Amino acid sequence: MNIYVLLKRTFDTEEKITLSNGKINEDGAEFIINPYDEYAVEEAIQVRDAHGGEVTVVTVGNEEAEKQLRTALAMGADKAVLINIEDDVENGDQYTTAKVLSEYLKDKDADLIIGGNVAIDGGSGQVGPRVAELLDIPYITTITKLTIEGQNVSVIRDVEGDSETIETQLPLLVTAQQGLNEPRYPSLPGIMKAKKKPLDEIELDDLDLEEDDVEAKTKTIEIFLPPKKEAGKVLQGDLADQVKELTGLLRSEAKVI
């Protein structure tokens, strides 16, 4: 089976976020594989181990994403591809990323493409369904279980807490929801092997795309942090008094009840 994983390098949002010059300050920040894409990598490896084939991890980004790609290789993916469009494209959005990914994937005869359901930084959840549409293959978002038998696929999808059992066929794109699996940590031998696995880098040119073809349709004009909340009021004193004070505050100060 020919399996592709869409992987995004993201800012670790557990970290403190600050701005510098109107942009998110990335100096010294921790970058990770988007957590939902870790589930995607794990699932791809499990499917390959059960059905044979190959797992290729693909990222649209710059050189710094090599680290996350190597981590995916160390987990067990077979190949990695970095589509580096940093020098070619000034302004990108989800349209850009999806267009680039689909141009790359269109002649790869992928049986299964797995992405995350959302990136924890950009947070739009657009890229998976957009790519499937551009490739004209079916997709199922926010899945928590994947079973493949021959060409037949059965999936459990999380829909705001309800679960749907859906049947479909390969080729297919799915996006991972938490609960799909427990991603493995790269093992030491895995890390050693990953160093020798292929990590190809390609550019816009290699995809026969021009900058105009992928130009963003939206633009970020400002980034800001939420107004700093005043330190909350931790109530003091006898518990019964605290409770009285709280109901009083909710009524008179916060006016929510």
Place this chain on the structure above:
Amino acid sequence: MARKVLVLGEVRDGSLRNVSFEAIAAAKTISEGGEVVGVVAGKEVSGLAEALIRYGADRAVTVEHDDLGQYTSDGFSQALLAVIESESPEGIVMGHTALGKDLAPRIAGKLNSGLISDVTSLEEAGGNLVFTRPIYSGKAFEKKIITEGLVFITIRPNNIESLQQDSGRTGETSSLSVEIKNLRTIIKDVVRKASEGVDLSEAKVIIAGGRGVKSEEGFAPLKELAEVLGGAVGASRGACDADYCDYSLQIGQTGKVVTPDLYIACGISGAIQHLAGMSNSKVIVAINKDPEANIFKVADYGIVGDLFEVLPLLTEEFKKLKVSAN
């Protein structure tokens, strides 16, 4: 610039979700004096068209088909694309719900258009429509504009205020017949867990429990308080994973994103993935026995203590207030 804007009304249990009315309000702003057209797709939905008009749509179009009884991406995209083809809109608004998240990017992909997802507010500023949305798990916000083509957005429920319902408002309703074919994904079974009663994403008051609730029975005092306040019960992942409650109650990045007026977090530590789903709440109260718990950093009011002692007292106090208010 006056625009024609489509709003996809979302049906649940036979009626429209509130977010659809909020979407009409957003569409009004985007239309800049143009026309707002409500769209409802489903098996039998013609009765719902009027509601879209009462909440501010100028017209409504219904698309009925046996294959639209349940949402599938293939079915609904064919329905919506048929409406888009016949109406040629300049804008589209949907809720950022499971349905909108699944459908909108596909439509945007098909139309080669931009899409701004999970919008929490919008305004007209300096000749531009400016959309604000949370990024970095809610720790920051960005303002975005559409630079080319369709103005296409999904809105986060409970953030944009819907217009007052006007029962006297009238408008044309029409139906569009569509052909639905080649459904590539078939829904075999749906296990509905989403709790009856108040829709968590639309609730004004939420009492949420975490691992600190300690058992299924431990949710009882939360339910009592929710009842007194007319609110809903929610949970952290920790409580769901420990089987204290169902996953449909989960709030956070992988669960529901909520923006109630009042959020009371009980025995929840305040992990970033949880905060991503509730930090926009208007007022946050934390009850936790650990004074260092992260949840106190986002809370407006905190009580350091055992939730099993605090909640019954709180419920009693609210009951008293209610009696004296009546």
